Amino acid sequence: MRLSNSFIPTLKEIPSDAYIPSHQLMLRAGMIRPLGAGVYSFLPLGYRLVKKIIEIIRDEMDAIGGQEFHLPALNPLELWEETGRAKDFGDVLFHIKNRPLVLAPTHEEVIGYIASNHIKSYRDLPQIWYQIQTKFRNEPRPRSGVIRGRQFLMKDSYSLDATWEGLDRSYELHAEAYKKIFTRCGLRFFVVGASSGAMGGSASQEFMIESQSGEDTCVRCDNCGYAANLEVAQSNVAKPQRDGQSNKLKEIYTPNVRTIDELKSFLNVDERLLAKSLIYMKDKTPILILMMGNDQLNESKLQAVLGADVRPSVPEELKGLTGADAGSIGPVGLNDQLPEGTRFKIIVDKRLEGANNLISGANKNDYHITNIDLQRDVKVDGYYDLRIVQAGEPCPSCGKPLRIVNAIELGHIFKLGTKYAESLDAYFLDEDGKEQPIIMGSYGIGVERIMACHIEQSHDKHGIIWNKALAPFHVHLILLNANNEKVVSTAEHLYEKFQEALIDVLYDDRDDVSPGFKFKDADLLGMPLQVIVGKKNVDSGKVEVKERETGKRKLVELGKIVHYVEQYIES
RNA sequence: CGGGGUGUGGCGCAGCCCGGUAGCGCGCUUGGUUCGGGACCAAGAGGUCGCUGGUUCAAAUCCAGUCGCCCCGACCA
Known part of the structure; x- marks a missing residue:
């Protein structure tokens, strides 16, 4: 295809609306144009x-x-x-x-x-x-x-x-x-x-x-290859040990303590002793979810357990359901506020399975209860994996630290x-x-x-770098000196030869742009090979070949160039 | 849908605070010179300043509304 009468509107400057490299380069390389939000025209290239x-x-x-x-x-x-x-x-x-x-x-x-x-x-x-x-x-x-x-x-x-x-x-x-x-x-x-x-x-x-x-978040292990969407990812994070004996329940005064972090520093205890309470609703049934310390609830996992129609409770509901506001809610004495016949469903993150001597809210503002034994004091409806995996936690299959990636x-x-x-x-x-x-x-x-x-995976500051399978053209043939008859006839000759050999060739035959302009365009469009025909080398019967990916240049004899390109494409 | 930004010639932007003849770079047209990393000179073309209304002698500029687009979040089979 001749560039002189092709519609490939390249842009020198980055369109202001584009932020990520692929978007910028697709616009700059004249491949797409926006028509409305999320709607694009695909141009010929x-x-x-x-x-x-x-x-x-x-x-x-x-x-x-x-x-x-x-x-x-x-x-x-x-x-x-x-x-x-x-x-x-x-x-x-x-x-x-x-x-x-x-x-x-x-x-x-x-x-x-x-x-x-x-x-x-x-x-x-x-x-x-x-x-x-x-x-x-x-x-x-x-x-x-x-x-x-x-x-x-x-x-x-x-x-x-x-x-x-x-x-x-x-x-x-x-x-x-x-x-x-x-x-x-x-x-x-x-x-x-x-x-x-x-x-x-x-x-x-x-x-x-x-x-x-x-837009997705995944967990990856570079050591063994474990990978999972964060929605379902697991880790081998340590569980708290069960103490030898369960102590007696005790109410403790915790004025103005609302968050796990505040509770932790107020009591000066290990975070693993703290059980965080979250209230969700499914239809009319309130659900108490217990998480260890500051572990974050994974709502995808929750939905997998309870169904898609669970929703977080709103602050106004909490007091009526539990007698306390967020931050003071816990599993002990939980159903006291509820009318006869209704009760909370209590589900607990697996990390807390079997735990005792835990601290959680007392369902009374400014109070917590300590020494909770989940086996002794709470009627648990089920233990499930509900937590969000954090970066650095041990891989569930090999134990090496996990990475979290977009x-x-x-x-x-x-x-x-x-x-x-x-x-x-x-x-x-x-x-x-x-x-x-x-x-x-x-x-x-x-x-x-x-x-x-x-x-996204294959570009540099100059433009796109296509691999051979996807490249819109195999070769970008560049005619440098459109004013020099010998150079023109050589380039024209090569253009024909490439076509005869069924090599997809984009031919920059424009006579009104400078060499520098053509080089910039070629790097931007990113075809795997550039064949450069200029008077510098034509006189000695050679053309220059530049590999886009590496930038390596090589002089090849005119008679051998078609074969050279064919071999490159097949390799 | 919440938060933020933005809208001025094809593209990128300045001007807006402090109202008074709409500007710059790139691109485009014509002629000439150039020709191995986005050339140079000269002469040109091209804009209801997103839209509607208001304030004012006068609005790109101030006020209100509205629409488009972008970013963050919510959402994402």
Whole structure:
């Protein structure tokens, strides 16, 4: 492609709205332009890249037996009401104003609808159906360029299986395909166990890259490779020892002590003796949660235990429920305030399991109770892992210190189970002639995130550094002296030769910009190789080759340059 | 949705506090000179200062409202 009549509007200056490197560079390299918040136009260079990424994804999806669909973005609202997700998505779902239609944010519903009409026998299964299409989500706050947009490209696939073992197989196939896809795209990624969230289902893993700009938080162990989303991450943090004997309960006067830190310094005791109380509500049932010391409650873990509809209590509720304000609440004598027949559910973080001689609130402002034995004094409804892992805590599998990092989610795989089949009436007859719901899995990849993440991981102060698989062009051919006939004819000749050799070449044949300008543009656009044709070397029958990644330059004889580039691409 | 910022030619910004003919750099057009790291000279084109209303003889500037965009948070299947 000739740069002289291409539309690749590069920018010298950084657009003021862009903060993260990938966003800045995608704008500067003329790949995208914003149209509204979270909505981007892909310009020719950017779209070329999109197509390359899609090609890689398609290749690997086809390799595991995936069949590509093209599905409507316009979905009947009714279909989304059947699965209950019109409500679950809430404001994130775009609604069409003048028809009862929604813009699909994902396609389980449509897939389930098609399956319910056509998959009638176990003989029709398994199936892997996928699509690479635009999805719409009314994100409350789009950000980071294309990383979180309101309209974005997603590869979504859906597995349909007759058995749970089949689902495991489909899930594994996707996990392997995803590793191949991200590896081919040259990304340094890691896989984490994740919460399946409101999507439902049993297992789920996320494919992440570490990045300061990431919206997810993950725990990683550099020693053994343990990695988990903070939502589900665990650590091998020490538990307090149970004392030999439990002392007698005693009320102590703690004026104006509200926080664990204040209590700790007021009493001058080890934080591990303190049990922090948190009050949550599920419907009308109050729930007391005990955490050790200043351990932070992980609400994702709490939701996994109690369901998604738990909420923190508001300060006004506390006094009526417990008789005290926040900071003075505890498990002993807790139900005294409540009317007959209602009582608190008490759940305790595992770290406190079996603990005794603990100090917690007395349900009376300015008082705490000491020597609490959870076994003796409290009717505990259950012990669960509820705490947020902190950086530096020991890895649960090898004991080395954990790191906590920000990460960008590139892909997510779910074992969905039968939820959608049941609500959409997608049943088949098994070998015994018995009706069974189709067992589904769902597997997504953010296409734009691949490009953004690659740039995040591969750029320098001059611009983007593409790897060979993603580079929109293999070679950036630079004509330096457009006024010199011999240089021009050499460059033109090379341009033809590259094309004949089916090498993707971007040819900077502009006659109205200076050499420096062309070099800057070439570094910004970041093709793996630059072939520089200038009069300095043409006279001796040579051209200069610069590798973008290393900046290494080399003189290559004219006659050998096509072969040289071919070899470079294949290596 | 809460907090903060911002809106002035295609891009990046100054001017606003203290009201009085709208400015700079880059880019763009024409001509000329240049040609290995974002060239130079000359002459040009291009702006209802986001929008609406108010105050004033006079508003980019002061006041009120409103919209867009960005950042932090909440949220994030």
